[in-house]
Amino acid sequence: MEQPNRPRRAAPSVRNAPAPAAPRPQPRPVRDARETRKQARLRALQRQSVWTGAFFLAAILTLAAVSLALPDRDFSPAENRRLKQFPVFSVSSLLNGSYFNDWNSYAAEQFAGRDRWITLDLAFRRLLGAKEANGVLLCRDGYLMEPPAAPDTAALEKSRDAINAFAARHPELSVSMAVVPNAAAILTDRLPENVPLRDQLADISAFASGLEGVQFLDVSPALLAHSGEPLYYKTDHHWTTYGARIAFEAIAPALGIDGAAMGYDTYAVSADFEGTLAAKSGCHDTLDVIEIAVPRTDVLFYRADEGDPARLATLYDDASLSGNDKYAVFLGGNAPRTDITTTAGTGRTLLLFKDSYANCFVQFLYPYFDRIILIDPRYYYASADDVLRRESVTDVLFLYNANTFFTDRSLSEVLAP
Amino acid sequence: MKSKLILLEALRWVSASLAVLFILFLLGSTPDPEIPFETVEQAALARLDLSETQPGDATMLRRLYGLSASDFAGMTLYYPASNMGAKELLVLKLADESQADTVEAAIRARLQTQRDSFDGYGAEQFALLTDHAVVEIRGVYVLFAVCENEQAVRESFLNAL
Amino acid sequence: MAFGDLFFVFGFLPVCLLLYILTPGRFSNVLLLLCSLLFFAWGTPEYLVLMLCALAFNYAAGRELAALRDSGKKVLSGAVFATSVLADLALLGYWKYAGFVLETVNAVFGTSFAARELPLPVGLSFFTFSLISYLADIRRGRTDGSKDPLTFSLYVTFFPKLASGPIVPYPEMEAQFAHHPFSWRRFGAGARCFLIGLSKKILLANTLGTTFYALSALPPESLTAAFAWLCALSYALMLYFDFSGYSDMAVGLAGMFGFQLPKNFDYPYLSRSVSEFWRRWHITLGAWFREYVYIPLGGSRVHPFRIFLNLMAVWLLTGLWHGAGLTFLLWGIYHGLLVVLEKLVLKGVLETIPNAVRVVLTFLLVVIGWVFFFSATPAEAFTRLSRMFFLGGVADGAAAYYALGALRPLLLGAAAALPVGARLGRELARRGQPWTLLSIFYFAALLLLCVAGMMNDTYSSFLYAQF
Structure with a gap:
């Protein structure tokens, strides 16, 4: 770093020292040799500087040129998001500074080989001992997990009060609720050693104790009992079909369903699923298998999304399997409201308030209800009471995963009278 | 020599004054609160393509933002017509400047909720909410817009003030 | 723009370097000035007006001080110097300390003044100190300052040192502006x-x-x-x-x-x-x-x-320079007391x-x-x-x-905080091949890892950038 700019010294002339007659100490040739060595070293250092400079200039020019030459990507499957496009110039964007930020983002997001660089960085950080990447825990057996989210106390209280009030307004309905713990609370033996996390099961219990008039369905014991099995995806924050089935069989009796009696045909519909956690962390080491469970039943059904005239006779969306978000094979993803009408003939209609965890849970529910109305409050703008006025519902179920529910602000809005 | 000094001194004064004026300009003067709400509303709407949105009333304002419309001197809300959309417009005229903090917090919460909803599921909507969202509070006038040309809407809004 | 941004390393820098290599020597300073102004204006282009005003102001002050010094007008020179330094400090003071001062006033008097927040100009603390040193050096005769406004502007805004230093007195760079030949070495x-x-x-x-x-x-x-x-x-x-x-x-x-x-x-x-x-x-x-x-x-x-007071004054100011907050003040005083202890006791x-x-x-x-x-x-x-x-x-x-x-x-x-690495590197570099080639591989590996890190780091930014 501190390379002094020493001027080049003239090369020493070769000395032809005549061989002395008598032995004499010879300081001068030694000094000459030292001088020559010094010169050589200096020249070597200078040569190294020149080479380093040439390498650096070549490297930055090449990478810049290659990045510019390669066509811009519109969407990044690895990161699951749209990438910044070539900045559009306008005087106003120049004046308020956004044009410059656009260039910063553009350069980073359209850089050649972006995904490979991120993988390299992750490998380097793991080498340095990192157990997390971008907030995602890097666990054993290739598992990626999200740390349990800290509950937003104000929002959570609002949700709880809304649920209690809703149950109080409709005493004729049987209202149940299940808050499913996330992978980090159940698959604890795969977590990195000693990692400090919130006790999500305690958070769930604390919430449950505040419910009134609502039957709380605790799925944790059943999941914990099977914690050695693939209850959650390795690369995604959702539970697997198997995990959903374990939970279903645990809570079915409380819902008045004889769940254990049903048999299922399981099919693997995808073997190369990479979920949200792979995108978030940049870790693409593992692939997941998505299975569907088709009940062995004669009950037929069709489903319809609100506002969509199509009536589908299947709960699964094939098109999603060739897309980026393969979990959307269940119900085609999130919709504000979906109605499932069946030939079950049980006389029960279920109103299900849900997040995406319930998408793969519905395949277990449908044989037991004449109708299931699924509402995702994050996208639904009407009110629940409106739905109840128009439909004759018998059961209400709230099915959420803990991380989503603890920060949710939408449910209380939809439940408002 | 003296004239040179005078010239230099003049340059000092001019540049110092320019700097001070410029800082004042940057700080911006509070817009005139007597501007009728409709003018500001029309200005914002002029640049907004209203397709895929529907007008919202006080109930929706409460539902989406937790704000009570009666607290304000003027309110216009357009929210997504389809629940998988993200385009949104909110123009408010506050009754009092002290409401600004609450309103800003409510808007940011709404933006965050929307982002969380579409994160991982709707890349288009998420991109709209992250790259094309603008929140502008000037005096008693508030603008929140999520749309493709949010800068144009913002400019139009600011020009009306 | 920060040095650790991908856009800087692979966009701004190669373009500047290429232009610089291609520009004839006479215009190289102008080119560098334009690049530096662009660097400064990146992200907050409106501040260019402010920078130009500050440059004009201080350039004029510098020329005045040089003229007044030569003609021996002490009082006038003192007035120009004092007002200029105060103006520069006011610039720094407003952006960095107005908020802190208002908070303290509010805390003490129970008032609720609010300051409208403006983003910090790039390198504010650093270039204002450069300006003050420039004026002081002229007044004390260490330099005559720059007759050429372009050279002066380049001194203040030179982008390698604009954002976060080093703070270089003008005399140390004066000769270099006239003569800074390109050499591959x-x-x-x-x-x-x-x-x-x-x-x-x-x-x-x-x-x-x-x-x-x-x-x-x-x-x-x-x-x-x-x-x-x-x-x-x-x-x-x-x-x-x-x-x-x-x-x-x-x-x-x-x-x-x-x-x-x-x-x-x-x-x-x-x-x-x-x-x-x-x-x-x-x-x-x-x-x-x-x-x-x-x-x-x-x-x-x-x-x-008096030494004690001088030292405490210096360290109080050092603490303040690093941040507008009580903790920075305390940190400064802490170091000041330690230095006093070492020096006097x-x-x-x-x-x-x-x-x-x-x-x-x-x-x-x-x-x-x-x-x-x-x-x-x-x-x-x-x-x-x-x-x-x-x-x-x-x-x-x-x-x-x-x-x-x-x-x-x-x-x-x-290990990296010790000089061993650098010394070893220098020694090996002096030994010629194969060490030279190996060092290139080493730097290539570093560059690869850095690009990977920059790709993933959208949120890390240089800590001193807030100064």
Whole structure:
């Protein structure tokens, strides 16, 4: 770093020292040799500087040129998001500074080989001992997990009060609720050693104790009992079909369903699923298998999304399997409201308030209800009471995963009278 | 020599004054609160393509933002017509400047909720909410817009003030 | 724009370099000035007006001071100097301290004044100090200043040193503006320096930063000693690599364009006393305070009590310069008191203590100082310190998680904070092949890892950038 700019010294002339007659100490040739060595070293250092400079200039020019030459990507499957496009110039964007930020983002997001660089960085950080990447825990057996989210106390209280009030307004309905713990609370033996996390099961219990008039369905014991099995995806924050089935069989009796009696045909519909956690962390080491469970039943059904005239006779969306978000094979993803009408003939209609965890849970529910109305409050703008006025519902179920529910602000809005 | 000094001194004064004026300009003067709400509303709407949105009333304002419309001197809300959309417009005229903090917090919460909803599921909507969202509070006038040309809407809004 | 941005390294820099290489010598300064103004204006283009006003103002003041000095008009010269310095300080003061002052006023008087927040101009603290040193140097006769407004402007805005220093007095650069020839050797030395700096920032500072930010997010009262020390140590190393990395990049960039800037860091954690620490950490800032505050106040040639006051004044200002907050003030005063102790009280005693012990002690004292630096309030700092000195238990399981995660980066950081690496590198480079080729591979590996790190780091930014 501190390379002094020493001027080049003239090369020493070769000395032809005549061989002395008598032995004499010879300081001068030694000094000459030292001088020559010094010169050589200096020249070597200078040569190294020149080479380093040439390498650096070549490297930055090449990478810049290659990045510019390669066509811009519109969407990044690895990161699951749209990438910044070539900045559009306008005087106003120049004046308020956004044009410059656009260039910063553009350069980073359209850089050649972006995904490979991120993988390299992750490998380097793991080498340095990192157990997390971008907030995602890097666990054993290739598992990626999200740390349990800290509950937003104000929002959570609002949700709880809304649920209690809703149950109080409709005493004729049987209202149940299940808050499913996330992978980090159940698959604890795969977590990195000693990692400090919130006790999500305690958070769930604390919430449950505040419910009134609502039957709380605790799925944790059943999941914990099977914690050695693939209850959650390795690369995604959702539970697997198997995990959903374990939970279903645990809570079915409380819902008045004889769940254990049903048999299922399981099919693997995808073997190369990479979920949200792979995108978030940049870790693409593992692939997941998505299975569907088709009940062995004669009950037929069709489903319809609100506002969509199509009536589908299947709960699964094939098109999603060739897309980026393969979990959307269940119900085609999130919709504000979906109605499932069946030939079950049980006389029960279920109103299900849900997040995406319930998408793969519905395949277990449908044989037991004449109708299931699924509402995702994050996208639904009407009110629940409106739905109840128009439909004759018998059961209400709230099915959420803990991380989503603890920060949710939408449910209380939809439940408002 | 003296004239040179005078010239230099003049340059000092001019540049110092320019700097001070410029800082004042940057700080911006509070817009005139007597501007009728409709003018500001029309200005914002002029640049907004209203397709895929529907007008919202006080109930929706409460539902989406937790704000009570009666607290304000003027309110216009357009929210997504389809629940998988993200385009949104909110123009408010506050009754009092002290409401600004609450309103800003409510808007940011709404933006965050929307982002969380579409994160991982709707890349288009998420991109709209992250790259094309603008929140502008000037005096008693508030603008929140999520749309493709949010800068144009913002400019139009600011020009009306 | 920061040096560690992908756009800077692969967009701005190659374009500037190519243009510079292609531009004939006469216009090279103009080109550099345009690049520097673009760098300054990036992100906040409206501030260009402000910068141009500041440049015009100080250029005029400089020319006036030079003329007045030659003609001996002391009073007038003093007036011009005082008003100019006050104006420059006002610029710095408004952006950095208006908020703090208003808060204090509100706290004391119960008022509720609010200041409209404006984003900080790039390098505000650094270029205002450059301006003040320029005017002072003219007044004292160390230089005649620049007759050419372009050269003056380039001195102030030169982008390698604009954002975060080093703070260079004009006389040190004066001759270079007239003559800074391009040479591949100097370019290469600069590239080497830049790559080392970039690696320090991206590979070391950011990695240590992850640990630090995770630990500092925990409530200070709950920390055990192990946690608290881990937090402080990772901060100490992170700050060092962040800032010295940035300074290396500055020196390297300047070298690529043919300029030589002074180094700003000299293995500060090897200091044997706090006084020595300030000759090795942020060297140019210490030099600035010594030259333009301490010595004008009388320096060391006065009565010991006066020396004490002078030192405390300098360190109070040093603390304030780093941030507008009570913790920064306390940090400054803490260092000031230590320096006073060493200079006036412990003079002979220090020599008797073995060097190794001195280095460790100094390091501990500096780390304690950093706790104030990164705490939000003095109360928090004291809580953290009490935990560090075992008032909260020694360690727990969670500490093991963070410690294991931080172990390798800390070891790597500790090794990199010693001169061994650099000395070894220089020695090997002098040995010719195959070491030269190997060093190229080494730098290539560093560059690869840095690009990877920059790709993933959208949120890490240089800590001193807020200054």
